Amino acid sequence: MGKLYLVPTPIGNLKDITLRALEVLKQCDLVAAEDTRQSLKLLNHFEIRKPMLSYHQHNEQGKSDNIIEKLRENKIIALVTDAGTPGISDPGSVIVKKCIEENLDFEVLPGATATTTALVYSGLDTTKFLFRGFIPRENKERKPFMEEIKNCKETLIFYEAPHRLLNTLNFILESLGDRKIAICRELTKMHEEIIRGTLSEIIEHYNEKNPRGEYVLVIEGKTDEEIMEEAMKTWENLSIEEHILKYMGEGNSKKDSMKLVAKERGIPKSEVYKYSLEL
Structure with a gap:
């Protein structure tokens, strides 16, 4: 029987790939990638030549069945995402569930992830945190989403695209109040930037500067003082x-x-x- 490997890839700096990840990529029969063009750049950099299969959120159901078939044919398959660990905010979780249901062998390799990198950079509480991926775009989904997390004491972590950053920051300020936040941009890349402050300060900063790159938002959880003040009311x-x-x-x-x-x-x-x- 074949085996599926979930292989983390660098989130920016190609030197962050692990020796194990390179070993699997060199030995596998097939690479299933979120974006084959993006992953091809990585493979070419390390002079790895492998057949590739597109596997993303718009074709995950059909392609998952295809991958399952190839695993039954004793193929060794490496699943990669554009950056970071497969299965986190991407369709990698779908194939994992199918492998468990079908009793097929798979292995998750440790490696780069923007979540914990940004969390440590933030200087906020790292003992407990809540990662929620991307905040919904539509208000009808956003409001219940924020209601669900607004009383969490855990440090909150989100991803956001540059063209939605200001809108999202204003929505968070309106929903959660003026909390401490760290904005982590282009992690591990040449133009990596960490900005810390309150939500209102960060919004003012980006009102004067055009957001560029990929962002991780790390926001202070609800403090004991806030909880006591609300209870007192x-x-x-x-x-x-x-x-x-x-x-x-x-x-x-x-x-x-x-x-x-x-x-x-x-x-x-x-x-x-x-x-x-x-x-």
Whole structure:
């Protein structure tokens, strides 16, 4: 039986390709590529000559079946994307699922990815992060997308194209507020650029400068201070008795409601208990 290799390719600097990736590309029978013209440049640079198959988001279903057939014919196939790791924000995940369903052998090689490179460059929290690829273009999809992530405490990571950058930044500012952000442009390439600041500062920067290249946006997650401020708005005009009743009305026991009130107000439970006696 054949084998499929998911082979990461450099995100800009060709020196970032791994020895293992080159070994697989030299030994495989076929290279399945997101853009054969782009991948041919990489293969030519390393003097590798292999038959190529186009495999992208517009032909993934039919081509996946074709790849499965060739794997059954004992072919060794290397799947590559234009840049980075196959399966991340591209149709590589489709063929992986099919290989699992068909019990066919595949191997994922480690290698270059813009996500973690940008995350470390950002200087933001790296202990927990959420990668969501490209933000939807249409407002009807964008709004629920932002509703889903606006309360996440994780550092947020997105990809964006230059012609949509300003529109996207303004939408994020409107949806998430003026958070810290790092804009990473043309990672590992000659004109690599990292700009850090608040969303409003970055928008002002790009209002005066035409965006060029591929971008990774790394945005601060919701802070504990923001969460506390928002929570405070829900009870700052309530008395302690009303605050307890609010939580009891949400289905909490009186005891649990008292604990929640004490925690939110930063006061001893014994003080809250005195007010609860009158309820």
